[in-house]
Amino acid sequence: MLKKTWVVILGILVVISVVGGVWYYLTQTAPKGEIVIGGVWSLTGGSAAVGEYMHRGALLAVEELNKRGGILGRTIKYIYEDDASQPTTAALAYDRINTQGGAQFVIGTTFSSLALAMMEPASKYKVLTLFTGAGDVKIREMIMQNPDKYKYVWVLNPNSTVYGPLWVEFIKDYVTAGKIPPKNKIIVVIREESGWAIGATDFLIERAKQLLPDWEVRVEPVPLACEDFYPVLLKIKPLNPIAVIYMGYYFSSALALAKQYFELNIPALLCYQFIAGQPEFVKTLGVERTNYVVWGNYMGMPIKDRREEFVKKYTERFGSPPSVQSAMAYDEVMLLAKAIEKAGTLNTEDVVKALQTIVYEVICGRYVFNTKTHDVIPGKGYIPSLVYQFKGGESYIVWPMDYKEKEFELPPWVKPSG
């Protein structure tokens, strides 16, 4: 009797599961007249600080477009998945957004390692996938080696051939301008063990050999997501370098480094990648601890009035200011919308063709794609790399000279005499 009861209960559970699953699947399919754009972002885990900003930037763009009537008269349905800052989860999230979400276009992601994990599923589903925040040269190499396989994968940012060298060019320009004293002629790069950082550092070293041939670039590798920099900083301090560049993207690492850096009174200019551009960087460390710190990115918001307009509407919508990554994700959606409008259809092949010839200026600059590498053309007039400096809790563009908003200031603890 008891056995029969359990069989009946089990049977009911199976039926409920099947019905529930079918219902769920049916409700996820977009009704006619909608365009489904799926976003894969790091909303939890080590990269959540960046991922949330990107998700909000994309959401803002979708809401704006829908207010204007959508794309080709169709409303955009924006769905998103969390990759938990892990490559394996990113690949699963990509699968889910296609199989369960029914995404017709996919945008993302927070970092290169996550984009790399999504390349295979992207080639499998043949859905136009736009990445931003994916600077690893390996992505470019994979696309160039297999253009047919990865024809639907496009990257909205320059790659690390630009990222590393920007620091050398920045230092060189300010040494020439007499603002950076060439004491000891040593640059230290604290490099995390990620493909992107290794690539960017290699390109930095190459560029230094060209522009600063009598300088030494010393690399100190640290584990991924390192949070105890004391041993490395103790090693660096006696070298008395002019600049210490942190080549890494974990937010917790960036915070820990700044804190320990100032505790040990390292007398050098502290340089970060984009990670220091998150509003939480100043909020967590405080204004005093971030004064004179510089941060650079292969993309920024170079046009002042567009930046101010974006910051205003983002802040009104979400109650807090955006980061550069918010602008990148916003541009991602706008660019996708432009490509679809240019194609006049939702057909993936036509939209890809439209993307190849698009010239579109949004917040981060003017987007024109390199059709061989599927990433954007960097530099002046296109997507310029920018270096910012913090002062009083705000950051200002200090390089390149054409985009400079304020003068670069050497930190008072960097003594001119070696």
Add this chain to the structure above:
Amino acid sequence: MVLGDITPFLINGFLIGIIYGLMSVGLSLIFGVSGIVNMAHGEFFMLGAYISYFLITIFGLNPLLSCLMAGLIMFFVSIVIYMTAVFPLRKYVNWTDNVMVSTVGLTVLLINLALLLWGPWYRGMFSYFTGSISIGDITVSVERIIMAVFGVVILICFWFFVHHTSFGKALRAVSDDEYLALLAGVNAEKMYLISFAIGGAITAISGGLLTPLFFIYPTVGQRVIVKSFAITIIGGMGSLGGPIYAGIIIGLVEGLTTFFWEARWADAITFIALIIVLLIKPAGLFGKKGRV
């Protein structure tokens, strides 16, 4: 190489090693007394860090006092966890294996609870105590010294409890031989509960102490647990002093690795040491045979 060049690395390694030891001793205590492998150890650390953080930011408590309070709160939380996630499984034959799986589930639950309550954002106390002490070329952060000293005080109190109180003697008796302890009238079940609660409390205190060093976020425990397990196994799973010595050894080895080689190999060295210890002395450097 001059001694002055290497001294800062040794000092820093020693200081951080004490914290590693404190971080790991709770795991070893729980295993040593009850045989439970607490896979949620990292999350006890995480909760201790968050509790300490909120006690400071909301109530303005002194940072060291907040660590103690976090330990006290987690003592009682650990009791609740024991009664709900461990005790019900005691009646099964391979109950320790079942509890290990149960604590894996607890890990997922606690991480997601933390995400729900506090979000994925990083929180951190910038500095409890600012400044550094410089003697010649040697610079050490005041904060690290104070954290390490406080850690030593906690460990001394723990040692005193284990060796000079009746509860401590009972814990050691159960750890050495449960059946003999039962025959001697020790309530083993009570000892399991107390060891779990004390282990949780000590781990929570280490979480509070490490807050200035590591910023807090819901998955911070995942970073801690791997190192804790390695240090505990090297020291001797079940040994009460082993993880402390192992923590100091690992802290020194990490510092020396960075000095002579590169920081990226520091974690690898820890696991190479783990493999060597397992091959040569599986019970751990200071462990007892039979518990492993």
